[in-house]
Amino acid sequence: MTVKYLIRTFVFAALLLASSGSLADMRGSGDLGVIIERASGSIQIIETTNRTKLFSVEGLGDLSHASVVFSRDQRFAFVFGRDGGLTKVDILTGKIVKRVVQGGNAIGGAISQDGKLVAVSNYEPGGVRVFNSQTLEMVADIPAEYDGGLLSKTVGLVDAPGNKFIFSLYDAGQTWIADFSASNTPVITKFTDIGLLPYDGLITPDARYYIAGLFGEDGMAMLDLWHPEKGIKRILDGYGRGEEPLPVYKMPHLEGWAAAGGNIFLPAIGRYEVLVVSASSWKEVARIPVHGQPVFAMARPDGRQVWVNFAHPKNDVLQVIDVDTMSIIKTFKPGRAILHMEFTPRGEQIWVSVRDRNVVEVYDTTTLEKITELPVDTPSGIFLSARASRMGL
DSSP: OOHHHHHHHHHHHHHHHHHHSOGGGOOOSTTEEEEEETTTTEEEEEETTTTEEEEEEOOOOOOTTOEEEEOTTSOEEEEEOTTSEEEEEETTTTEEEEEEEOOSEEEEEEEOTTSOEEEEEEEETTEEEEEETTTOOEEEEEEOEETTTEEOOEEEEEEETTTEEEEEETTTTEEEEEEOSSOSSOEEEEEOOOOSOEEEEEEOTTSOEEEEEESSSSOEEEEETTOGGGOEEEESTTTTTTSOOOOOSSOOOOTTOEEETTEEEEEOTTSSEEEEEETTTOOEEEEEEOSSOEEEEEEOTTSSEEEEEEOTTSTTOEEEEETTTTEEEEEEOOOSOEEEEEEOTTSSEEEEEEGGGTEEEEEETTTOOEEEEEEOSSEEEEEEGGGGGSTTO
16 A cells, blocks of 8 residues: 555545535435424424434424425425425435425425426415426416316325326315426316315325315215226215214324225224225225324334324324224323324334424334334424335325
């Protein structure tokens, strides 16, 4: 080993340290995530391997109903705020890259299959706006017009194969596909009369079916994306027929839906039940009585369990369903306002936000014991960067 070689090696190492700050600070993004601090308009960036906080990022506006998607390389989080804010955050450095306020009242978003477009679903003005994911420059504005110029709230926005976005019109009872495969001028396909008041939507893990839940009636509207020419099919019609519905204090969320054991587990509106639907026939096969009105029903990645949280006033409880027996095997009571849950990619942990205690609890999903808790100011949504590789999240 020559002196010149040693000098060159030393110089290269010094330059690397200068450019990166410290070799010890270098990391991948695969085990990182974002926790929404809803009251303060801030987020925490965390890592799940050691269950620690890395950064706090402030100045993200109204996060009272916020959601997050990730760039395909998992480095950037796009945070959608209720005030219409769209914020791009570098989760490796904990810095805001850019922020735009694109509407007056937003309700979430999605990122395209190729990662180049970010779409935002708006209540006000009604419609969807689409942005370049690198620059956050708007590339398309899709007003949700119906009945001669009225504007509808848009809900259930998801990404689909072929650089498409799918969403539903709450006021109009419609589902639209916006196809960006050819250019940034989308081709819009509209499906009308899907049912009353679609409140949320989901896309199946294989990205074949889009399902909109209906608040105005018992049932759901399903679109087969392999054969959209067949139109909307109604499923679970009248699942509450003949029963008095209970008050709905918080709408169920379908995006974190559970597919497990050949079935789909869905929160029922106005009932203390989780509906079990065959993934092949789309017929109801069972109902599981639960503690309250379910909000999220989420499957562990291996499909062995479904974890359920609940709406006010029974939102201090978390229940675990065993998929094999379709029975409750564990009931936790972490505290009031359990707002969200997120499994680590391989499912060994679940992170649970407990807003009124200002903590996020972490559970071992095998032992069903609490591992730790992290202090977080009014936590709500928990979003891990592994979502970047999954459709519809």
